[in-house]
Amino acid sequence: MMAEMENRSTTGFYDVLASRKAEEAVWRRYQATEWLDSVVGPLGISNKPSEKEFISRLRNGLILCNAINKVHPGAITKVVENNVPIQSITRESQPLPAYQYFENVRNFLVAMEELKLPAFEASDLERDALEAGSVAKVVDCVLALKSYHEHKNMNGGNGSFKPTRSPMVGHNATRSNLRGLPSDSCRRLEMDLAAEAHPSGNTEAQKLEGELVKILAEYMADTKENMGGNFLASFKAGDVDPMKLFGRIVASCLKENEQKKFPEGQTVLRDCLKDSSNLPVHLETTPLEDVSENKNSKCCQTCLSKGDCNHRRLLHIQERELQDLKTLWATTRKEFEALQSQLQNDLTQCGIQVQEMASAAQGYQRVLKENRILYNMVQDLKGNIRVYCRVRPSFTSGSSNAVEFVGEDGSLVIVDPSKPTKDGRRQFQFNQVFGPTATQEEVFDHVQPLIRSVMDGYNVCIFAYGQTGSGKTYTMSGPSGGSAKDLGINYLALNDLFQIFYSLTEHTLEIRSCAGDDGLTLPDAIMLPVTSPSDVLRLMKLGDLNRVVSSTAMNNRSSRSHSVLTVHVHGEDESGGKLRGCLHLVDLAGSERVDKSEVTGDRLKEAQYINKSLSCLGDVVTALAQKNTHIPYRNSKLTLLLQDSLGGHAKTLMFAHVSPEEDSVLETVSTLKFAQRVSTVELGAAKANKESSEIMQLKEQVENLKRALANKQSQDQQLNRMKDPRSPLGKPMTDRTPPRTRRLSIENGSNTKLMKTGKHEVSKTPALPTRSRRLSLEAPTYYKRDNDDTIRTTTSSSTVKIYQHRNPSRSPTSSSFQRQTVKIDSRTQVPHIQLPLATAEHQVLARNEVQIVMQSEVPISTKTTTTTTASSVNGKGSQIRKSLRSIGKLINGSEKRNCRNQQKEPSPIPEEMKSPIGISSSSRAARRQSLTGVYKSSRRTSLGGKSVDSGE
Template identity: 30%
Template structure:
């Protein structure tokens, strides 16, 4: 092996341009706060995430390259002159400079700065290659092979330049941290304003209830008073009629009995006195009746005003609901279009006795973990690269003790986005036996605590649609369930056999796709979807391998189309929720697959490899993305590179003998997390 072989080794750092800051929409207040700082800075700043990763990875490689020689595993050089003089080792100084140059090769805004940076990096790379092939003996050419001191001085000079470059990057990191603090303050203020609006809404609802109760009490009081007056008026009219009959009888008797007039005068006087009392009472009753009519008129006017106030409050509530949807979407956009969550499966059964605890995976924070390759890992062949540490950062990291409820709490906001009219995709990735199916579908169906992301998502959707009915929203849900087995699409809900399923574009302009002959069932209750999931689970292709006693042999995709109509505001929305459980990657030698299992494993690995190619093309912003190389990427085309909000679960197997697969999964997840697919747009019918 010759020194030139080191130039063919794949760098342990991320590829140039792959670690980039996700662009985030900035508010007007944030732009005003940062304007003066940008003028002082005098030049665009790099992303703090890029600098932190570049520094951490560069420092890791520098620390690993100690004085001495490191054995390389890459292909040997074809130059016979150099091959004759080497012993298959290279000096660590050259590796440090190559690693640092790769870490500094990042995307710069602006076409002119990008070309200048690429030119500078190419010159640095050319210089490093010349140093690797033989070293510079001075300005006049190569140093002789025996001039070790001169070659060491050249490497020390390059190392000093690298350390100066790292100091400059540290300074840029501090400036970016200051900007992040300003953004955090704006987000905190926005959260506080949302809380105040919710409190005002609750107070308004309480005031409406109080006014409704007061109106009801006043109506009851008025009804009782009217009934009492009616009964009193009827009594007075009855008394008046009786007196009139008596008066007529007395007059007839007076006519017939003139001789008894003197005796009847006293009776007439009494009747006259009673009549006067009745008339006075009748006048008083009429006055009270007039007052009651006035009160009824006043109450009617007040009731009309209260109805107008209630209508105004309803309009205000609808407006606040619209604003909440806009703010919720802004929060999701700030978090990024493709988000990545990492979850570590706990040790199970015999694994606890064999390994005791998880030693090679350390969770340092809610969004960071460390993978350590120790001498105890059986996957390390020949004792190479022992005690290496790999740092990874994602949007969220869940340890082995994390419950299904805590995991779903993090993705519930994306489910709300689907109700608001956006396309949402959640898929699980990882090696076989890492817990993907448990995360998506859950364990025992009857155990609520073990329920996975799919049943919990359905429960939240129905709860939200029921709650939004009071605000005028009416939703229609349609569900379908399919699997991709050996590059063939199968409908898990189909009742007819021998149907052909193809992936077609909805229209020539957009990126939405659909599957022909796929059975789509309308659902109105949570029980209907639970029954649907049971049917799909029975038809899902699973088998036992040496790596997993119940290994999924296909990729499953649950699709839920949500259409909403607000009868009060005539607003409409239409969103699609895709929940994907990918089959696990596996090494055929370890799984012991033969015959049909071997064919399945090859098809799974091929589709996952194509998924990686698509992610790489998106990360590098290639003009052509190979979506059609597999059915899986073709079906997920809109979720990976179109109008969708996407979340990926990367599930990790805690066994130490799966170290290499775990490292590959984390590296793939990092590439996905660095992809920017654009801003999702709300779909309105």
């Protein structure tokens, strides 16, 4: 059935092909006839002449010779004519002798050869030698001449002419003209010829070829029907490559027919077509897998078994091409792999380099950081005041900026836009400069080490300086209503201290708004326990409410006073040594030009006070920088307050704030100049307030020895009195002011006598701590005893209340002394200090406090160079040892004296009985004690003879 179908299909195909070919041939003959008619006159044959008719009209060669002479005049010089008009030449007319025919035809063929146009063989015109394709060759030859003629007419004979051929015919005679074409094209033409040569072959291969040809023919016929005039023209003109066209035809045949036209089972034909699709034209788009598949196709297998098929040759060629492609593919793959591995290597190298660069950058940052630390250490050793500068962001967009450059190394370049010359540019160098984008956290990172050193017993002062509105309060406290990330140094520092504190102990802290051990005091101070930074924040906010803030033309929330937050840290190190650190966080009021801030009334007065105190600060800094002997600390309360930080052994950091706006450039330069001057101030190396455990032990020994000595002396006195025969109670002693009291009075620069003023007893302050004494020097200070036994102190117009609280459990000598104590003193409105009265309770506490402080300060006051270094500790120890030795000598001396006295007659009357008031012996003891630093008894006397139980 299948075979039958195949046979039918094949027969039908050849019928169609034959009719198509016939049509084609007719059409071409018509073209040739028409052209010959137009060139040499009417041939006298029909429009659609048969092959025979056509050949017979050309056989004598006369028409051909005339035609070629028309196209190319002089191509044939001698045309043999038979004097019969062309029109009258018929099949029946007498033929010319054969040699004449031959002469004309030969001349024509030679001329065609010379014109490189396709020719035919003379035998093709023989009457009885018509064979398949021979007439077509003659027709092609005429049409080639026609095309040449047209080309000549169009281009005037210029340019190369490429003759067209019939797609249906192979031209043996024109094989030379096909040399330039690809060999595969030739092969395909050969295949076509082979197919034509065996139209009725029964072999399978022939069948397949036949089917292929049929499909091609159908396709070509369809294509021809759809061909427009342009296509034909370009085809004729040679613009269309016939081989490419053939390839395209085969490809589209494949597409269409593979799905539609081939019934199931016709796999052979499909494979064959697949095979033909692997022609070079299609290799460009056909996947390689398809090519390799086709190698085993049934058609090829059949062909291979046959051995002499054109397919075999084609297959060999394709195999070679496939092999070449495989090789190319392998090479390309290798190259690709090489490129891939190269890329991988490059990427790895790149990664390594990036890593190296990153680590180099990190190293650079580390070195930079170390450099800064070392530089700071050098500065610390030299005792320079550290100066950081902070530039706030500009608020006026679009205006030019006075800050030209902010360097990582602490350099800052300011440009005065009004002076475009070199003079307008100034460079400053500080320890650190923070640009407008610096965050609060970044700023605090650079301050943190300094704050932590408070825990090591150092006094630290950080003060913010700068023109109004430059960001001082922002740095120290943060913006009002800001979020947690905006918190300033004050909060972050306290937070940090609390964190360290929590990691050390669980104890509750105490906060108080007073100067504490050695500073100023403030009105309405209260003592509150705090357990966390938020407690402190709450209290600080309360303090801020007392700070006058008002709006000026320069700043909406301009601070109209200086603000000082002081944190006292008392601690004990692991070896039992005592530490005392103090942190002052100072937000100065801003300097301002009143014409710019446009303040009036009270605000104007405030501005004047602020500027005056800042100018005093400037004077102090200048005197310090010039190493003058006199430093004018007392010219203002601000400088007095900062005296320890500016002139002592504290670590001091100044934040110079500047506004970047162009119209602030003068103030900016002035601030930076001041900051530069501050950075040249050398305070000397900072010293920690630390007492080692060895010193503590020695102190304890001193105390014990002192007690032993006192006991001995009182025993001596008793013995002496008992030995004295003149009075059973002993001789009354002169009531004298104890020597220690006098000494203290001298130290304090005050009179210890109680002054009677009406009901009140007024006395100079007893041994007040350093800061209080300094205050009393500025304005004569008196303590008044009220009815309620309150001591009042007055300074000029203000009243001072002393809040010196001592919790017995906090005494340094108490065993229950907390390991770590943080006392936070918030002082505000320094220019307007109000110092209130103390209560009786406070008075008592004050006395106790003083006593404690004095006890701990004795060695320090005698050795003002207490430091943490081994040598200084040893120095202090040796001083104490000296004291011990002298005490020992005294004890030994008194024992010897006692021994001598005991040898004398002992008095039966006790010593106390000898003195009417019974204090002369203690006075003497006190005198001795004062010589050795014991002054509890003398204080008792100075405070009115009240006994103060040391109690500790």
